[in-house]
Amino acid sequence: MRRSEREIKDYKLLENLLKQGEVIHLALADAPYPYLVTVNYGYRDDALYFHCASQGRKIDLLKQDPKVYFQIILRNELVRAESACRWTTKFTSVCGEADAVIQESHAEKRKALQIIMGHYGLHDSEFTENMTKNMLTVKLNIVSLSAKSNEE
Incomplete structure (x- = not known):
């Protein structure tokens, strides 16, 4: 990470950020271009969970290659200045690699759905x-995490 002073290294802080996010952006391997999708999620015990339809591009890609990259943006605020070179963004984000x-x-689906709903306070x-028969849940086992913040 080039701006190491912005890196968040403390695992408890990283875990807290994962618990605060609202959506996760998933990058999946596809050709000729990667596929990016945004989903709601839940976090527990070093894993992220989401639900989806039992058929479709997302599931097809995960079956072909279960390795994903994810990003959670917790804050993103443009800060304007008099000079163009002084503009900046205050942000906090978490990124990582996971095996789906x-x-x-x-x-499994019941447990994952309870984790997801608990993430949002329910x-x-x-x-x-009957509620889970036409859908799937996906567990993302986190392999690596990194986080940055430009908040003061």
Whole structure:
């Protein structure tokens, strides 16, 4: 990281940022260009979770290559100045690499959905097999994390 003074290294702070985010941007391998998609998520125990349809481009790509890159932007504020060269952005973001595991059993989907809903403040949600039969959940096992902040 070129601007090392902006790097967040403390794992507890990194974990706290993962708990605060609202959406995650996922970069998936595709040809001739990568595929980028934004999803809601939940975080627990070094893993991110999201849900999706059981068919489609996202799932097809994850089956071909489960390695993903992700980004969570927690703050992004343009700061204007009198001189163009003095403009800046106040930001905090977390990026990382993860290995995706597609979850197909009702028990896995139920747990993942509870983590996702808990992330947004709705705890103790129940999900029946009928509710989960036409969807999948994906667990992203975090391999690496980095974070930067330009907030003072």
